[in-house]
Amino acid sequence: MDFEFGVEDEAFRHEAREWLAAHPAPGGDPRGWERELGAAGWIGLGWGDASYGSRRASLTQQVVWGEEYARAGAPARLGHIGENLLAPTLLAHGTPEQCARFLPGIARGGTLWCQGYSEPGAGSDLAGVRTRAVRDGGDRYRISGQKIWTSLARDADWCFVLARTEEGSRRHRGLSFLLVPMDQPGRIDVRPIRQMSGTSEFNEVYFDGAVAHARDLVGGEGDGWRVAMALLALERGVSTLVQQIGFAAELEQVVRTAVDRHAHRDPVLADRLVSQWAALRVMRWNALRTLGRTDDPGAPSVAKLLWAGWHRRLGELAMAVRGAEATGGPGPWTDAYELDDQQRMFLFSRADTIYGGSDEIQRTIIAERVLGLPREAKKEESR
Template sequence: MDFAFGPEDEAFRHEARDWLAGHPAPAGDPRAWERELGAGGWIGIGWPDGSYGNRRAGLTQQVVWAEEYARAGAPARLGHIGENLLAPTLLAHGTEEQCRRFLPAIARGEELWCQGYSEPGAGSDLAGVRTRAVRDGDRYRISGQKIWTSLALDADRCFVLARSEEGSRRHRGLSFLLVAMDQPGRIEVRPIRQMSGTSEFNEVYFDGAVAHARERVGAEGDGWRVAMALLALERGVSTLVQQIGFAAELDGVIGAAVRSGAVRDPVLADRLVTAWAELRVMRWNALRTLGGTADPGAPSVAKLLWGGWHRRLGELAMAVRGAAATAGPGAWSPAYELDEQQRMFLFSRADTIYGGSDEIQRDIIAERVLGLPREAKETR
């Protein structure tokens, strides 16, 4: 695919850059920022249907917006899960009624979503889901626990993968349900404090939470197919935003190496150059994937590339600072404080685990691309 930017793309770039310059994000109010983005027409530009209050933009313009958003230093999005995961899934597998109900609120930045997939015993091996959804007339009663649920404290709704068929195993008998989070006494969210000191992830407990049958996506028991279609959307234009953030982090590490004199160490210098070259390879691979490759292993390759790269960058950030990396601005204070590179190092320990561990990604490549025999699965 020719990924050169044309005159229309550059005009779109100027529009995006001017809008971002004229609309600074409200300090400490990420929900207000989502509404601001919605009012400006910047949510849902990648949806294939533009009839839900969103404007449509071509693929190159989506890349332009992603690049300008990252370069402007705009805040991390609270609405990413609804906009980039749920909405395309509803457009492909949901009903028109579901699209009319949920997509306009996402496009306005008014309704936030989280993802109810992983469980204590079903993380990368998602087919081990045990959360149950028992049919009760025109609704389901959901009971169970989800874990590592990003942004659950802020979310208005959650799409939940639950076992709706008694006695079913593995990927059979699952349903994909849209659940309102505002159910006091039926849904409890507990933040998980990480070693970086932050709490992006949460545990979510369902105790008879209600989901209406009309808010089930796909047929009853067909949730695995819908869930897998959604996971395929986790790569895409958003990976380019991620890579621009990675480039800024790499620049910070290079700057630290220059200031500390570590850049004169030939081994560290070689690691810095390698990190730069690998980041360029990741960008071109992402663009190749956006160009419409039919390679079923492409998402797994992308995850393996960036997960390992970012973890190594965190290690490199500490190496160039030497012993100083072990102390931070709060070293002599009772407060737990870390600088950006220390947080990156600690958080990046999880990069090869969340979103599908490296082991799972390699299994996918082995089985679906190379045609190797499937690994025997434990039955439950």
């Protein structure tokens, strides 16, 4: 296969690289940065519809933009969830009115979104959702329940919520996909979750009679499972390739540390370093091979298994290269929880094989949907 980019892609790369060099992100103003990206037309490249304020770009050009963005060391995006998850879902399953209402705000960088999927008892097993949305007799739903591990909930203006709208329904039946405004004091409570890495980008979100309008129901009542699964299938391809730019930078840092400390002379550590480099190349080729394919139900699961295990092993390798020193802080003992980049990577990567669908769930998907093995019996089916 030809894994090279074309002439037009390289011209697009030059344009992206020049713009990023001329527009450094404003420190401490992530919302301002989103608006600057939107004003230049860099949001919504993959939508395929320029009528909402985004420019058209091919699939490979989307990869090019993502790679250059990562190479430039630009800040993590606040608008990722709205741009790359919700917008394509609305284009595929929403109404023209919903697209016209929500997509321009995302394209301008003015509207931020979060994802209300996981719950304390329904993480990898999303069909166990208990959050309820009850029609109040008019054109509104009242939502009650709890979501967890909600990224960027403190910054979001809106949340797309998977909730149970049919009384007594079970598993994937009776679920609906609702767009919910977050500015509802007293009805929505966002509580940050402090992790062992010291960061708190994840949150718990409590809904206590929060309001969602019927016009903001996507796909029809009871059709939430289909819409939710279509959205999850978007987490592949372009985002995986862009993610690998960051992985390559982390691996380079670990290799540099190994050389500085002469740890690469240890044959076991040297073998692990080479294995990580080779596995990263394989991940890139696999992502390019499956880029844009919609006929492979196992591709997202394979990609998740590859990168999650790879990144977790890199965190372990980073600590092994540094030895006992890796267990200490950067200076004298203080009450502050101070970690360097590699220590944070190690601690955060412990969760890589769990969040976004655990390894066990991914293997089950591959077994059942790709290999055709017998389906795993659910607890309620075995009673």
